[in-house]
Amino acid sequence: MNTVQDSARFRGHLARRWAEWQDAGLERRPSVFGSGQGAVAEIDGEKRLLFASSNYLGLSDHPALREAARGALDRFGTGSGGSRLTTGTGAVHRELEHEVADWLDFPECVWLPTGYQTNLAVLSVLADSREEQVTVFSDEKNHASIIDGIRFAKSSGTRLSVYPHRDVRHLAELLRTRETSLAVVVTDGLFSMDGTVAPVRELREVSDRYGALLVVDDAHGIGTLGEGVSGRGCCSDAGVRPDVLVGTASKALGTEGGFLCCDRILADLIRNQARSYVFSTAASPVTAAASLASVRLVRGGEAGVGKLHRNAAYLRTSLGERGVTAGGVTEGPIVPVAVGDERLALAVQERLREAAIHVPAIRWPTVRKGHAILRVTVTAQHTLPQFDRLVDVLSRSLRDLAVRPA
Numbered sequence: 001m002n003t004v005q006d007s008a009r010f011r012g013h014l015a016r017r018w019a020e021w022q023d024a025g026l027e028r029r030p031s032v033f034g035s036g037q038g039a040v041a042e043i044d045g046e047k048r049l050l051f052a053s054s055n056y057l058g059l060s061d062h063p064a065l066r067e068a069a070r071g072a073l074d075r076f077g078t079g080s081g082g083s084r085l086t087t088g089t090g091a092v093h094r095e096l097e098h099e100v101a102d103w104l105d106f107p108e109c110v111w112l113p114t115g116y117q118t119n120l121a122v123l124s125v126l127a128d129s130r131e132e133q134v135t136v137f138s139d140e141k142n143h144a145s146i147i148d149g150i151r152f153a154k155s156s157g158t159r160l161s162v163y164p165h166r167d168v169r170h171l172a173e174l175l176r177t178r179e180t181s182l183a184v185v186v187t188d189g190l191f192s193m194d195g196t197v198a199p200v201r202e203l204r205e206v207s208d209r210y211g212a213l214l215v216v217d218d219a220h221g222i223g224t225l226g227e228g229v230s231g232r233g234c235c236s237d238a239g240v241r242p243d244v245l246v247g248t249a250s251k252a253l254g255t256e257g258g259f260l261c262c263d264r265i266l267a268d269l270i271r272n273q274a275r276s277y278v279f280s281t282a283a284s285p286v287t288a289a290a291s292l293a294s295v296r297l298v299r300g301g302e303a304g305v306g307k308l309h310r311n312a313a314y315l316r317t318s319l320g321e322r323g324v325t326a327g328g329v330t331e332g333p334i335v336p337v338a339v340g341d342e343r344l345a346l347a348v349q350e351r352l353r354e355a356a357i358h359v360p361a362i363r364w365p366t367v368r369k370g371h372a373i374l375r376v377t378v379t380a381q382h383t384l385p386q387f388d389r390l391v392d393v394l395s396r397s398l399r400d401l402a403v404r405p406a
Protein backbone atom coordinates (compact mmCIF):
# COMPACT_ATOMS: atom_id res chain seq x y z
CA MET A 1 0.00 0.00 0.00
CA ASN A 2 1.38 3.42 -0.99
CA THR A 3 0.51 5.52 2.07
CA VAL A 4 1.78 8.81 0.58
CA GLN A 5 -0.46 8.39 -2.42
CA ASP A 6 -3.38 7.32 -0.21
CA SER A 7 -3.20 10.39 2.01
CA ALA A 8 -3.02 12.60 -1.12
CA ARG A 9 -6.18 10.87 -2.34
CA PHE A 10 -7.84 11.56 1.02
CA ARG A 11 -6.90 15.25 0.86
CA GLY A 12 -8.31 15.38 -2.68
CA HIS A 13 -11.53 13.84 -1.37
CA LEU A 14 -11.79 16.54 1.35
CA ALA A 15 -11.07 19.30 -1.17
CA ARG A 16 -13.86 18.03 -3.44
CA ARG A 17 -16.33 17.92 -0.54
CA TRP A 18 -15.42 21.45 0.45
CA ALA A 19 -15.77 22.74 -3.13
CA GLU A 20 -19.23 21.14 -3.41
CA TRP A 21 -20.27 22.73 -0.12
CA GLN A 22 -19.08 26.15 -1.32
CA ASP A 23 -20.76 25.76 -4.73
CA ALA A 24 -24.05 25.08 -2.98
CA GLY A 25 -23.78 28.44 -1.19
CA LEU A 26 -23.35 26.76 2.20
CA GLU A 27 -19.97 28.11 3.25
CA ARG A 28 -20.06 29.92 6.58
CA ARG A 29 -17.43 32.10 8.19
CA PRO A 30 -18.26 33.46 11.61
CA SER A 31 -18.40 37.21 12.12
CA VAL A 32 -15.90 38.37 14.70
CA PHE A 33 -17.23 40.47 17.58
CA GLY A 34 -14.98 43.10 19.03
CA SER A 35 -17.56 44.13 21.63
CA GLY A 36 -20.25 42.60 23.78
CA GLN A 37 -23.61 41.75 22.25
CA GLY A 38 -25.71 44.87 22.70
CA ALA A 39 -28.26 46.24 20.22
CA VAL A 40 -25.27 47.87 18.51
CA ALA A 41 -22.11 45.79 18.36
CA GLU A 42 -18.68 45.95 16.80
CA ILE A 43 -18.73 43.23 14.18
CA ASP A 44 -15.81 42.52 11.84
CA GLY A 45 -14.31 45.87 12.77
CA GLU A 46 -17.41 48.03 12.22
CA LYS A 47 -20.37 49.12 14.29
CA ARG A 48 -23.58 47.39 13.24
CA LEU A 49 -27.12 47.01 14.46
CA LEU A 50 -27.26 43.50 15.84
CA PHE A 51 -30.39 41.42 15.21
CA ALA A 52 -28.83 38.00 15.64
CA SER A 53 -28.07 37.54 19.30
CA SER A 54 -29.82 35.20 21.72
CA ASN A 55 -28.96 37.61 24.52
CA TYR A 56 -32.70 38.40 24.45
CA LEU A 57 -32.80 40.39 27.68
CA GLY A 58 -29.39 41.99 27.29
CA LEU A 59 -28.35 40.40 30.57
CA SER A 60 -24.84 39.41 29.44
CA ASP A 61 -23.91 43.01 30.14
CA HIS A 62 -25.90 43.51 33.34
CA PRO A 63 -24.02 44.94 36.35
CA ALA A 64 -25.47 42.29 38.69
CA LEU A 65 -24.10 39.49 36.51
CA ARG A 66 -20.72 41.15 36.15
CA GLU A 67 -20.51 41.60 39.91
CA ALA A 68 -21.50 37.99 40.60
CA ALA A 69 -18.95 36.76 38.05
CA ARG A 70 -16.21 38.90 39.62
CA GLY A 71 -17.09 37.64 43.09
CA ALA A 72 -16.87 34.02 41.96
CA LEU A 73 -13.63 34.70 40.14
CA ASP A 74 -12.08 36.08 43.31
CA ARG A 75 -13.39 33.24 45.43
CA PHE A 76 -12.96 30.19 43.15
CA GLY A 77 -10.65 31.21 40.29
CA THR A 78 -11.42 30.52 36.65
CA GLY A 79 -11.79 26.76 36.18
CA SER A 80 -14.04 24.21 37.87
CA GLY A 81 -11.26 21.62 38.07
CA GLY A 82 -13.11 18.52 36.93
CA SER A 83 -16.35 16.78 36.08
CA ARG A 84 -19.36 17.45 38.30
CA LEU A 85 -19.11 13.90 39.57
CA THR A 86 -15.46 13.96 40.56
CA THR A 87 -14.10 17.35 41.62
CA GLY A 88 -16.07 19.97 39.70
CA THR A 89 -19.18 20.58 41.82
CA GLY A 90 -18.81 23.82 43.74
CA ALA A 91 -21.09 25.47 46.26
CA VAL A 92 -22.22 27.83 43.54
CA HIS A 93 -23.30 24.99 41.23
CA ARG A 94 -25.42 23.56 44.04
CA GLU A 95 -26.95 26.92 44.89
CA LEU A 96 -27.75 27.51 41.23
CA GLU A 97 -29.48 24.14 40.89
CA HIS A 98 -31.59 24.80 43.98
CA GLU A 99 -32.54 28.24 42.71
CA VAL A 100 -33.62 26.96 39.28
CA ALA A 101 -35.54 23.99 40.70
CA ASP A 102 -37.37 26.33 43.05
CA TRP A 103 -38.05 28.89 40.29
CA LEU A 104 -39.46 26.36 37.85
CA ASP A 105 -41.14 24.33 40.60
CA PHE A 106 -39.44 20.96 40.14
CA PRO A 107 -37.93 18.68 42.80
CA GLU A 108 -34.53 18.65 41.08
CA CYS A 109 -32.37 20.58 38.65
CA VAL A 110 -29.15 19.29 37.07
CA TRP A 111 -26.73 21.86 35.66
CA LEU A 112 -24.36 21.09 32.75
CA PRO A 113 -21.84 23.21 30.83
CA THR A 114 -24.10 23.61 27.76
CA GLY A 115 -27.65 23.05 26.57
CA TYR A 116 -26.27 20.77 23.88
CA GLN A 117 -24.79 18.45 26.50
CA THR A 118 -28.01 18.64 28.48
CA ASN A 119 -30.07 17.17 25.65
CA LEU A 120 -27.48 14.44 25.15
CA ALA A 121 -27.71 13.66 28.86
CA VAL A 122 -31.52 13.62 29.02
CA LEU A 123 -32.14 11.51 25.94
CA SER A 124 -29.23 9.09 26.34
CA VAL A 125 -30.41 8.21 29.85
CA LEU A 126 -34.19 8.55 29.62
CA ALA A 127 -34.46 6.69 26.32
CA ASP A 128 -31.85 4.03 27.10
CA SER A 129 -33.13 0.69 25.79
CA ARG A 130 -30.65 -1.74 27.30
CA GLU A 131 -33.14 -3.11 29.82
CA GLU A 132 -36.37 -2.37 28.02
CA GLN A 133 -36.93 -0.93 24.58
CA VAL A 134 -38.08 2.67 24.32
CA THR A 135 -39.52 4.61 21.37
CA VAL A 136 -38.80 8.32 21.11
CA PHE A 137 -41.35 10.50 19.31
CA SER A 138 -39.65 13.65 18.09
CA ASP A 139 -40.99 16.75 16.31
CA GLU A 140 -39.42 17.05 12.84
CA LYS A 141 -38.13 20.54 13.65
CA ASN A 142 -36.46 19.68 16.94
CA HIS A 143 -33.06 21.15 17.65
CA ALA A 144 -29.91 19.31 16.53
CA SER A 145 -28.93 18.60 20.14
CA ILE A 146 -32.18 16.66 20.64
CA ILE A 147 -31.51 14.73 17.44
CA ASP A 148 -27.97 13.93 18.59
CA GLY A 149 -29.28 12.86 22.00
CA ILE A 150 -31.61 10.45 20.23
CA ARG A 151 -28.68 9.14 18.16
CA PHE A 152 -26.94 8.33 21.43
CA ALA A 153 -30.01 6.49 22.68
CA LYS A 154 -30.36 4.62 19.38
CA SER A 155 -27.01 2.93 19.97
CA SER A 156 -28.80 1.05 22.78
CA GLY A 157 -31.59 -0.10 20.47
CA THR A 158 -34.03 2.78 20.97
CA ARG A 159 -36.56 3.35 18.20
CA LEU A 160 -37.22 6.74 16.69
CA SER A 161 -40.48 8.04 15.28
CA VAL A 162 -40.44 11.57 13.83
CA TYR A 163 -43.81 13.35 13.71
CA PRO A 164 -44.75 16.32 11.51
CA HIS A 165 -44.11 19.72 13.07
CA ARG A 166 -46.58 20.43 15.93
CA ASP A 167 -49.00 17.81 14.57
CA VAL A 168 -50.53 16.32 17.72
CA ARG A 169 -53.15 14.23 15.90
CA HIS A 170 -50.47 12.51 13.88
CA LEU A 171 -48.43 11.99 17.02
CA ALA A 172 -51.42 10.48 18.84
CA GLU A 173 -51.81 7.90 16.06
CA LEU A 174 -48.10 7.04 16.19
CA LEU A 175 -48.26 6.67 19.97
CA ARG A 176 -51.37 4.51 19.78
CA THR A 177 -49.85 2.10 17.25
CA ARG A 178 -46.32 1.89 18.70
CA GLU A 179 -44.68 -1.42 19.43
CA THR A 180 -42.85 -0.64 22.66
CA SER A 181 -44.58 -0.06 25.95
CA LEU A 182 -42.11 2.69 26.99
CA ALA A 183 -42.35 5.96 25.08
CA VAL A 184 -40.90 9.47 25.26
CA VAL A 185 -42.30 12.50 23.46
CA VAL A 186 -39.71 15.25 22.94
CA THR A 187 -40.17 18.72 21.56
CA ASP A 188 -38.60 22.16 21.45
CA GLY A 189 -40.74 24.64 23.45
CA LEU A 190 -40.20 27.86 21.52
CA PHE A 191 -38.79 26.50 18.25
CA SER A 192 -35.37 27.92 17.52
CA MET A 193 -35.79 28.56 13.80
CA ASP A 194 -39.48 29.17 13.01
CA GLY A 195 -40.29 30.94 16.29
CA THR A 196 -43.50 28.96 16.86
CA VAL A 197 -44.41 27.39 20.21
CA ALA A 198 -45.07 23.70 20.69
CA PRO A 199 -48.69 22.85 21.57
CA VAL A 200 -47.56 21.71 25.01
CA ARG A 201 -51.04 21.39 26.53
CA GLU A 202 -52.12 18.96 23.80
CA LEU A 203 -48.76 17.18 23.94
CA ARG A 204 -49.19 16.69 27.69
CA GLU A 205 -52.68 15.37 27.10
CA VAL A 206 -51.70 12.77 24.45
CA SER A 207 -48.60 11.78 26.39
CA ASP A 208 -50.77 11.07 29.42
CA ARG A 209 -53.39 9.28 27.34
CA TYR A 210 -50.79 6.93 25.85
CA GLY A 211 -48.49 6.58 28.86
CA ALA A 212 -45.51 8.49 27.47
CA LEU A 213 -43.11 10.84 29.26
CA LEU A 214 -42.93 14.38 27.92
CA VAL A 215 -39.64 16.27 27.49
CA VAL A 216 -39.77 19.97 26.54
CA ASP A 217 -36.58 21.79 25.57
CA ASP A 218 -37.50 25.42 26.13
CA ALA A 219 -34.03 26.84 25.51
CA HIS A 220 -35.51 29.93 23.84
CA GLY A 221 -38.65 30.23 25.95
CA ILE A 222 -36.99 30.30 29.38
CA GLY A 223 -36.51 33.97 30.20
CA THR A 224 -38.67 35.16 27.31
CA LEU A 225 -42.10 33.49 27.62
CA GLY A 226 -44.19 32.39 30.58
CA GLU A 227 -47.38 33.56 32.24
CA GLY A 228 -47.29 37.34 32.42
CA VAL A 229 -43.67 38.40 32.36
CA SER A 230 -42.42 35.55 34.54
CA GLY A 231 -39.96 34.22 31.97
CA ARG A 232 -40.69 30.68 33.17
CA GLY A 233 -41.18 29.50 29.62
CA CYS A 234 -43.92 28.23 27.35
CA CYS A 235 -45.02 25.42 29.68
CA SER A 236 -45.88 27.83 32.46
CA ASP A 237 -47.75 29.95 29.91
CA ALA A 238 -49.90 26.90 29.15
CA GLY A 239 -50.14 25.73 32.77
CA VAL A 240 -48.40 22.47 31.83
CA ARG A 241 -45.77 20.48 33.63
CA PRO A 242 -43.55 18.29 31.44
CA ASP A 243 -41.74 15.32 32.96
CA VAL A 244 -38.44 16.92 31.97
CA LEU A 245 -37.92 20.59 31.26
CA VAL A 246 -34.66 21.49 29.52
CA GLY A 247 -33.26 25.01 29.38
CA THR A 248 -30.10 26.87 28.66
CA ALA A 249 -28.44 29.89 30.22
CA SER A 250 -26.79 30.80 26.93
CA LYS A 251 -29.78 32.70 25.57
CA ALA A 252 -32.09 34.96 27.61
CA LEU A 253 -30.12 34.37 30.80
CA GLY A 254 -27.08 35.93 29.13
CA THR A 255 -24.42 33.47 30.31
CA GLU A 256 -23.61 29.85 29.41
CA GLY A 257 -24.72 26.47 30.65
CA GLY A 258 -27.60 24.04 30.26
CA PHE A 259 -29.98 22.57 32.78
CA LEU A 260 -32.76 20.06 33.17
CA CYS A 261 -35.52 19.94 35.74
CA CYS A 262 -37.14 16.66 36.66
CA ASP A 263 -37.89 14.32 39.55
CA ARG A 264 -35.33 12.83 41.93
CA ILE A 265 -34.83 9.43 40.34
CA LEU A 266 -34.13 10.70 36.84
CA ALA A 267 -31.82 13.40 38.23
CA ASP A 268 -29.84 10.75 40.13
CA LEU A 269 -29.65 8.52 37.07
CA ILE A 270 -28.40 11.40 34.93
CA ARG A 271 -25.81 12.45 37.51
CA ASN A 272 -24.50 8.88 37.53
CA GLN A 273 -24.94 7.69 33.97
CA ALA A 274 -25.11 10.53 31.46
CA ARG A 275 -21.83 10.52 29.58
CA SER A 276 -22.05 14.20 28.65
CA TYR A 277 -22.35 15.00 32.38
CA VAL A 278 -19.91 12.47 33.77
CA PHE A 279 -17.11 12.85 31.22
CA SER A 280 -17.03 16.63 30.80
CA THR A 281 -15.62 19.35 33.02
CA ALA A 282 -18.21 21.27 35.01
CA ALA A 283 -19.18 24.81 34.03
CA SER A 284 -16.80 27.43 35.38
CA PRO A 285 -17.85 28.80 38.79
CA VAL A 286 -17.72 32.22 37.15
CA THR A 287 -20.48 31.45 34.65
CA ALA A 288 -22.42 29.50 37.28
CA ALA A 289 -22.42 32.53 39.60
CA ALA A 290 -23.45 34.83 36.75
CA SER A 291 -26.27 32.42 35.87
CA LEU A 292 -27.46 32.45 39.46
CA ALA A 293 -27.57 36.26 39.46
CA SER A 294 -29.42 36.17 36.15
CA VAL A 295 -32.10 33.75 37.35
CA ARG A 296 -32.62 35.96 40.41
CA LEU A 297 -33.10 39.02 38.23
CA VAL A 298 -35.68 37.28 36.04
CA ARG A 299 -37.45 35.89 39.13
CA GLY A 300 -37.51 39.35 40.65
CA GLY A 301 -39.21 40.76 37.56
CA GLU A 302 -36.25 43.08 36.90
CA ALA A 303 -35.03 41.66 33.62
CA GLY A 304 -37.15 43.51 31.04
CA VAL A 305 -39.29 40.58 29.84
CA GLY A 306 -42.25 42.94 29.23
CA LYS A 307 -40.08 45.24 27.13
CA LEU A 308 -38.94 42.27 25.07
CA HIS A 309 -42.59 41.33 24.38
CA ARG A 310 -43.45 44.89 23.32
CA ASN A 311 -40.40 45.06 21.06
CA ALA A 312 -41.18 41.74 19.38
CA ALA A 313 -44.79 42.75 18.77
CA TYR A 314 -43.70 46.13 17.36
CA LEU A 315 -41.28 44.54 14.89
CA ARG A 316 -43.86 42.03 13.68
CA THR A 317 -46.50 44.73 13.19
CA SER A 318 -44.04 47.03 11.37
CA LEU A 319 -42.92 44.25 9.03
CA GLY A 320 -46.56 43.38 8.31
CA GLU A 321 -47.30 47.00 7.44
CA ARG A 322 -44.54 46.83 4.81
CA GLY A 323 -45.91 43.60 3.37
CA VAL A 324 -43.26 41.34 4.92
CA THR A 325 -44.60 38.20 6.55
CA ALA A 326 -42.74 37.15 9.66
CA GLY A 327 -43.22 33.83 11.41
CA GLY A 328 -43.40 33.00 15.09
CA VAL A 329 -45.55 33.97 18.05
CA THR A 330 -46.33 37.66 18.56
CA GLU A 331 -44.34 38.27 21.74
CA GLY A 332 -41.55 35.76 20.93
CA PRO A 333 -38.02 37.00 20.18
CA ILE A 334 -37.41 34.80 17.11
CA VAL A 335 -38.72 36.51 13.98
CA PRO A 336 -38.00 34.44 10.85
CA VAL A 337 -38.50 35.88 7.38
CA ALA A 338 -38.77 33.20 4.70
CA VAL A 339 -36.57 33.55 1.59
CA GLY A 340 -36.23 30.01 0.19
CA ASP A 341 -33.19 29.94 -2.09
CA GLU A 342 -29.87 29.80 -0.21
CA ARG A 343 -28.01 32.22 -2.48
CA LEU A 344 -30.85 34.71 -2.39
CA ALA A 345 -30.85 34.61 1.40
CA LEU A 346 -27.13 35.38 1.33
CA ALA A 347 -27.77 38.29 -1.04
CA VAL A 348 -30.31 39.79 1.39
CA GLN A 349 -27.90 39.26 4.27
CA GLU A 350 -25.26 41.13 2.25
CA ARG A 351 -27.62 44.05 1.51
CA LEU A 352 -28.31 44.36 5.22
CA ARG A 353 -24.62 44.20 6.01
CA GLU A 354 -23.96 47.05 3.58
CA ALA A 355 -26.46 49.08 5.63
CA ALA A 356 -24.58 48.13 8.84
CA ILE A 357 -27.27 45.68 9.98
CA HIS A 358 -26.37 42.16 11.07
CA VAL A 359 -29.01 39.49 10.38
CA PRO A 360 -27.85 35.97 9.48
CA ALA A 361 -29.13 33.93 6.56
CA ILE A 362 -29.95 30.50 7.99
CA ARG A 363 -29.53 27.68 5.53
CA TRP A 364 -29.46 23.92 5.27
CA PRO A 365 -28.57 21.87 7.31
CA THR A 366 -30.01 24.13 10.04
CA VAL A 367 -33.25 24.41 8.04
CA ARG A 368 -34.47 22.30 5.11
CA LYS A 369 -32.78 22.70 1.68
CA GLY A 370 -34.45 25.44 -0.37
CA HIS A 371 -36.10 26.89 2.78
CA ALA A 372 -33.47 29.41 3.81
CA ILE A 373 -34.61 32.18 6.14
CA LEU A 374 -33.38 35.44 7.53
CA ARG A 375 -33.52 34.91 11.25
CA VAL A 376 -34.07 38.16 13.06
CA THR A 377 -33.84 38.10 16.83
CA VAL A 378 -35.28 40.81 19.03
CA THR A 379 -33.92 41.90 22.39
CA ALA A 380 -35.27 44.07 25.18
CA GLN A 381 -32.45 46.50 24.45
CA HIS A 382 -33.47 47.43 20.91
CA THR A 383 -35.14 50.79 20.40
CA LEU A 384 -38.09 51.53 18.12
CA PRO A 385 -36.00 53.62 15.66
CA GLN A 386 -33.62 50.65 15.35
CA PHE A 387 -36.55 48.43 14.34
CA ASP A 388 -37.75 51.10 11.89
CA ARG A 389 -34.33 51.09 10.23
CA LEU A 390 -34.29 47.30 9.98
CA VAL A 391 -37.80 47.15 8.52
CA ASP A 392 -36.96 49.83 5.97
CA VAL A 393 -33.77 48.18 4.68
CA LEU A 394 -35.10 44.64 4.86
CA SER A 395 -38.37 45.34 3.03
CA ARG A 396 -36.53 47.26 0.28
CA SER A 397 -33.94 44.48 -0.12
CA LEU A 398 -36.61 41.79 -0.39
CA ARG A 399 -38.43 43.83 -3.03
CA ASP A 400 -35.28 44.71 -5.02
CA LEU A 401 -34.14 41.09 -5.06
CA ALA A 402 -37.67 39.90 -5.95
CA VAL A 403 -37.78 37.42 -3.09
CA ARG A 404 -40.78 35.13 -3.38
CA PRO A 405 -40.35 32.33 -0.87
CA ALA A 406 -41.50 28.84 -1.85
Ligand code: PMP
Pocket residue numbers: 114115116117119143145188192217218219220248249250257258
Ligand atom coordinates in the same frame (compact mmCIF):
# COMPACT_ATOMS: atom_id res chain seq x y z
N1 PMP B 1 -31.80 23.49 22.49
C1 PMP B 1 -32.23 24.42 21.62
C2 PMP B 1 -33.67 24.43 21.23
C3 PMP B 1 -31.34 25.38 21.12
O1 PMP B 1 -31.75 26.31 20.25
C4 PMP B 1 -29.99 25.35 21.55
C5 PMP B 1 -28.97 26.38 21.11
N2 PMP B 1 -28.96 26.70 19.78
C6 PMP B 1 -29.59 24.34 22.42
C7 PMP B 1 -30.53 23.44 22.89
C8 PMP B 1 -28.17 24.22 22.85
O2 PMP B 1 -27.89 25.10 23.88
P1 PMP B 1 -26.40 25.59 24.15
O3 PMP B 1 -26.12 26.66 23.15
O4 PMP B 1 -26.42 26.07 25.56
O5 PMP B 1 -25.51 24.42 23.94
